[in-house]
Amino acid sequence: GQQVMQIPQYQHVQEGEDFTTYCNSSTTLSNIQWYKQRPGGHPVFLIQLVKSGEVKKQKRLTFQFGEAKKNSSLHITATQTTDVGTYFCAGQPGGFKTIFGAGTRLFVKA
Amino acid sequence: EAGVAQSPRYKIIEKRQSVAFWCNPISGHATLYWYQQILGQGPKLLIQFQNNGVVDDSQLPKDRFSAERLKGVDSTLKIQPAKLEDSAVYLCASSLGGGVGDTQYFGPGTRLTVL
Numbered sequence: 001g002q003q004v005m006q007i008p009q010y011q012h013v014q015e016g017e018d019f020t021t022y023c024n025s026s027t028t029l030s031n032i033q034w035y036k037q038r039p040g041g042h043p044v045f046l047i048q049l050v051k052s053g054e055v056k057k058q059k060r061l062t063f064q065f066g067e068a069k070k071n072s073s074l075h076i077t078a079t080q081t082t083d084v085g086t087y088f089c090a091g092q093p094g095g096f097k098t099i100f101g102a103g104t105r106l107f108v109k110a
Numbered sequence: 111e112a113g114v115a116q117s118p119r120y121k122i123i124e125k126r127q128s129v130a131f132w133c134n135p136i137s138g139h140a141t142l143y144w145y146q147q148i149l150g151q152g153p154k155l156l157i158q159f160q161n162n163g164v165v166d167d168s169q170l171p172k173d174r175f176s177a178e179r180l181k182g183v184d185s186t187l188k189i190q191p192a193k194l195e196d197s198a199v200y201l202c203a204s205s206l207g208g209g210v211g212d213t214q215y216f217g218p219g220t221r222l223t224v225l
Contacts, residue, residue, distance in 0.1 A: 092210055097168075
């Protein structure tokens, strides 16, 4: 079936270091969304990418959508303790169904 | 603007018992989703409603799970009988239209523990 794979599963960084999580789909996606889930919380929408090769920035966060619309990445520059949580990508292969990746859990050591 | 409301927040039951969860979406949102999130995994879509019709329920274990959205507003998800592997957080989300690329707003979830 359609899958959205996300790596790495976990990432430990020192505060101030950069962080990247990668998302790969087995099929072409109509769009990809990124969500953040704080420990004990619920997923919160961060951004959506729609166009092939699209790059969007939110302060220290940079999101990219691959040319083939099958992969995406989220890069955080100079992590802070407030960045702690799990980052999920969620893709729509076509139609209305959304498939979430397993998430990358980010730990930041002060 | 009020967010997505869910109740209860926590539930502990024994296997083979039944349980029901309630969700009230953001006012005016046509689409409502129920997800199951097992510890350490991403949310898995169980069922998606648009107004009071089912758009997708391909991953809903229909022999034990049921969901309804009467009048196209709030929704209930029921499990009967529960199994140990049903222990998870059940998340409800809603979106304005439900089309491709719609932003989903999640509720706080119901944490279910099956003993």
